[in-house]
Amino acid sequence: MYAYDEIDRAFLSERVSEFRDQVARRLSGELTEDEFKSLRLMNGVYLQLHAYMFRVAIPYGTLSSAQLRRLAAVARKYDRGYGHFTTRQNIQYNWIKLAELPDAMEELAEVGIHAIQTSGNCVRNITADQWSGVTPGEVDDPRIWAEVLRQYTTLHPEFSFLPRKFKIAITASDHDRAAIKIHDIGLKLKRNDEGRLGFEVLVGGGLGRTPFIGKTVNAFVPARDIVSYVEAVLRVYNQCGRRDNIYKARIKILVHELGAEAFARDVEAEWAQIRDSALVVDDDMVADIRSRFSYPDYQELPETPGELVRETDPHFRTWLHNSVAPHKEPGYAIVTLSLKPVGGAPGDATAEQMDAIADLADRYSFGEIRVGHEQNLALPNVAKRDLPALWRALDRIGVATPNVNLVSDIIACPGLDYCSLANARSIPVAQELTRRFADHDLAAMIGRLHINISGCINACGHHHVGHIGILGVEKNGEEFYQITIGGRADEGAVVGTLIGPAVRFTEVADVIEDIVEAYLALRARPDELFIDAVARLGVQPFKERVYATR
Amino acid sequence: MPLVKANVIVSDDFVQVADDAPLPDGAILISATRLLADAETILRRNGNTGVVWPNNRSVAELVPYLGRLAVIALVFPTFRDGRAYTQARLLRERYGFEGELRATGQVLRDQFVFMLRSGFDAFDVKKDSDAEAFCQVARRYSVVYQPTGDGRATAHDSRRALQDEDAR
Ligand code: SF4
Numbered sequence: 001m002y003a004y005d006e007i008d009r010a011f012l013s014e015r016v017s018e019f020r021d022q023v024a025r026r027l028s029g030e031l032t033e034d035e036f037k038s039l040r041l042m043n044g045v046y047l048q049l050h051a052y053m054f055r056v057a058i059p060y061g062t063l064s065s066a067q068l069r070r071l072a073a074v075a076r077k078y079d080r081g082y083g084h085f086t087t088r089q090n091i092q093y094n095w096i097k098l099a100e101l102p103d104a105m106e107e108l109a110e111v112g113i114h115a116i117q118t119s120g121n122c123v124r125n126i127t128a129d130q131w132s133g134v135t136p137g138e139v140d141d142p143r144i145w146a147e148v149l150r151q152y153t154t155l156h157p158e159f160s161f162l163p164r165k166f167k168i169a170i171t172a173s174d175h176d177r178a179a180i181k182i183h184d185i186g187l188k189l190k191r192n193d194e195g196r197l198g199f200e201v202l203v204g205g206g207l208g209r210t211p212f213i214g215k216t217v218n219a220f221v222p223a224r225d226i227v228s229y230v231e232a233v234l235r236v237y238n239q240c241g242r243r244d245n246i247y248k249a250r251i252k253i254l255v256h257e258l259g260a261e262a263f264a265r266d267v268e269a270e271w272a273q274i275r276d277s278a279l280v281v282d283d284d285m286v287a288d289i290r291s292r293f294s295y296p297d298y299q300e301l302p303e304t305p306g307e308l309v310r311e312t313d314p315h316f317r318t319w320l321h322n323s324v325a326p327h328k329e330p331g332y333a334i335v336t337l338s339l340k341p342v343g344g345a346p347g348d349a350t351a352e353q354m355d356a357i358a359d360l361a362d363r364y365s366f367g368e369i370r371v372g373h374e375q376n377l378a379l380p381n382v383a384k385r386d387l388p389a390l391w392r393a394l395d396r397i398g399v400a401t402p403n404v405n406l407v408s409d410i411i412a413c414p415g416l417d418y419c420s421l422a423n424a425r426s427i428p429v430a431q432e433l434t435r436r437f438a439d440h441d442l443a444a445m446i447g448r449l450h451i452n453i454s455g456c457i458n459a460c461g462h463h464h465v466g467h468i469g470i471l472g473v474e475k476n477g478e479e480f481y482q483i484t485i486g487g488r489a490d491e492g493a494v495v496g497t498l499i500g501p502a503v504r505f506t507e508v509a510d511v512i513e514d515i516v517e518a519y520l521a522l523r524a525r526p527d528e529l530f531i532d533a534v535a536r537l538g539v540q541p542f543k544e545r546v547y548a549t550r
Numbered sequence: 551m552p553l554v555k556a557n558v559i560v561s562d563d564f565v566q567v568a569d570d571a572p573l574p575d576g577a578i579l580i581s582a583t584r585l586l587a588d589a590e591t592i593l594r595r596n597g598n599t600g601v602v603w604p605n606n607r608s609v610a611e612l613v614p615y616l617g618r619l620a621v622i623a624l625v626f627p628t629f630r631d632g633r634a635y636t637q638a639r640l641l642r643e644r645y646g647f648e649g650e651l652r653a654t655g656q657v658l659r660d661q662f663v664f665m666l667r668s669g670f671d672a673f674d675v676k677k678d679s680d681a682e683a684f685c686q687v688a689r690r691y692s693v694v695y696q697p698t699g700d701g702r703a704t705a706h707d708s709r710r711a712l713q714d715e716d717a718r
Contacts, residue, residue, distance in 0.1 A: 005709070007693055007705045007708055007709060008693075008705070010692055010693055011691065011692075011693035011695075011705070014690060014691050014692065014693070017690075018660075018690055022660065030679065035629075035658065038629065038630055039660055121630065121632075151695045151696075151705065151706075152695060152696050153696075154695045154696075155663075155664075155691070155694075155695070156695075156696055157635060157663070157664040157665075157666075157667035157668045157696075157698060158632070158635040158636055158639055158664075158668055158698070159632070159635075160632065160635075160664055161629070161630055161631060161632025161635070161664075162632060235636055238632060238633060238635070238636050239633060239636050243631060243633075273644065277697075278697035279697065284710065285706050288706070288709055288710075288713075
């Protein structure tokens with residue numbers, strides 16, 4: 001966890017008072033909606049179908065129990081008692097009143113939470129692997145570097161009005177849980193042959209209308225130079241990125257039009273000018289930031305405690321197998337809390353659930369909670385002997401569905417139920433699918449399968465990189481859905497392939513069932529994953545199966 | 551549009567001259583094309599010269615004239631177009647321009663802090679109320695996180711200073 005000091009707190013309160021002033025000027029009519037728009041957007045405030053939506057950042061997906069409790073309190077006081085966790089380590093409130101927003105912000109600021117740059121054409125919330133600092137095998141904790149970059153990009157005077165939004169993600173693991181290849185900048189922490197810490201830098205990933213997988217523009221930028229390198233990328237983009245067409249304004253288009261090599265050369269030329277400047281991340285700064293992340297006082301605990309062995313409830317064993325991952329410390333585990341109950345809206349949590357999870361974090365996870373881009377939460381520091389007790393408590397509040405990474409662990413955007421840009425609903429599609437695949441044995445037999453749903457081409461549900469992607473489109477005023485298969489968001493990121501003509505709302509779940517049945521019939525072995533079967537077979541057999549009878 | 555310099559509203563000594571109009575005596579503000587067409591002659595005349603530089607043209611082209619230009623006016627066609635922030639920083643920090651750097655176009659109060667930090671020192675403000683609020687708005691943030699040419703101490707500098715004090 002990162003502790004804010006006086007300086008950060010002073011900054012946040014200045015930010016709240018600035019926004020209070022902006023809201024007052026909007027309410028009095030001094031600011032037009034157009035002028036207010038870019039200001040509210042820089043504070044995470046969108047105008048949705050029914051109300052203002054407020055998007056709050058959870059930098060690098062780390063929360064303290066006190067912060068989660070405050071998120072719950074804001075949900076209760078200013079919203080309708082729940083919040084929605086997004087694919088970018090944010091939480092969204094859908095029913096906030098403009099006049100009350102400054103107060104909500106002030107309450108969040110008291111616990112070091114804010115909505116700065118969660119929207120707008122600036123550098124957005126920096127995301128990281130939700131298992132940062134606790135998963136085995138990392139060369140360093142990516143959150144240290146996410147925090148370096150968070151501070152550097154906060155209200156950056158030069159880069160607050162970029163051609164378009166700009167997203168940065170960081171991982172230090174070979175298995176990429178942060179989806180760095182679909183970010184404007186993806187950073188992979190590593191050590192070079194001499195053992196120095198640095199980053200592989202990928203640029204130009206992104207989804208939306210024209211999906212691209214990020215390309216490596218520098219295979220090793222020393223950690224001390226990462227800020228100047230990012231500044232060089234941003235500067236080239238700010239000057240050369242397209243501003244004539246909103247759909248061509250992301251950096252991915254610039255990289256594509258220039259070619260990754262030419263783009264990299266421009267960045268290198270700029271970087272050479274600023275590399276040895278005040279932007280060097282000196283050891284002092286890293287040490288300071290590192291010192292403000294608190295790491296638990298782990299005990300020496302047995303890897304296989306008696307409590308764990310003795311708990312033979314088959315539901316517990318199923319959950320243990322599905323939702324509990326190895327920890328870097330012996331005797332500890334990382335526990336994922338599924339926010340994907342059967343029939344639920346993916347990523348939604350009620351204020352009561354948040355409060356209960358905060359209490360459980362205090363009791364079992366050194367007061368720490370993580371938020372992942374899959375729209376689930378995690379308790380990162382659970383002693384294995386506590387797992388049975390924790391499971392019972394999680395089950396009672398409905399966040400122990402053992403479906404992590406399975407077919408009903410669906411990623412979905414808010415869609416037409418909330419979003420003013422949507423073509424079609426996402427949530428009801430997800431809900432129906434979770435009902436179809438509610439049987440755990442079936443889901444376990446199917447194995448790892450990620451379904452992603454977006455309500456429009458903006459792709460907030462990352463449908464392009466779902467193993468199965470579902471995209472809402474509109475045809476003659478009716479909701480239709482395009483289905484892609486074979487996408488993935490991890491270290492082997494690829495964009496999925498369309499299987500054929502779009503289908504109606506009422507057909508989507510049947511089509512997905514057909515695809516899954518085709519996979520079960522075609523897979524080479526029970527452990528050949530869906531995504532591997534599609535890679536081996538191509539889309540044709542799936543397409544035939546889906547459209548043969550339609 | 552009120553011009554703000556050093557926190558106060560001042561009168562503008564510079565006359566903006568159209569490309570086809572004859573050059574008057576005194577301080578003038580001309581377009582980039584006009585300047586580059588005959589820079590040496592124009593810069594030799596009596597009276598200060600300023601140039602309005604578009605945001606899609608490299609400021610490196612101005613390098614030969616920087617010491618003789620009194621004003622460079624950079625343009626914000628809309629407040630959403632942030633290219634001039636980069637131009638401003640390059641002029642100040644890379645090319646060492648010491649004259650007046652003026653923000654023009656859609657200049658609203660909520661950009662003042664960003665502009666000041668990027669090296670602007672004159673502001674053609676769109677609204678009177680924003681110009682009047684300049685002083686208060688400019689001081690809004692006591693904390694900044696990134697080093698720029700304005701030389702303000704960053705959050706990290708302040709932390710280090712606090713630690714040094716503690717150590718003493
Ligand atoms: S993908 Fe489209 S519908 Fe879904 S949240 Fe994003 S903008 Fe809205």
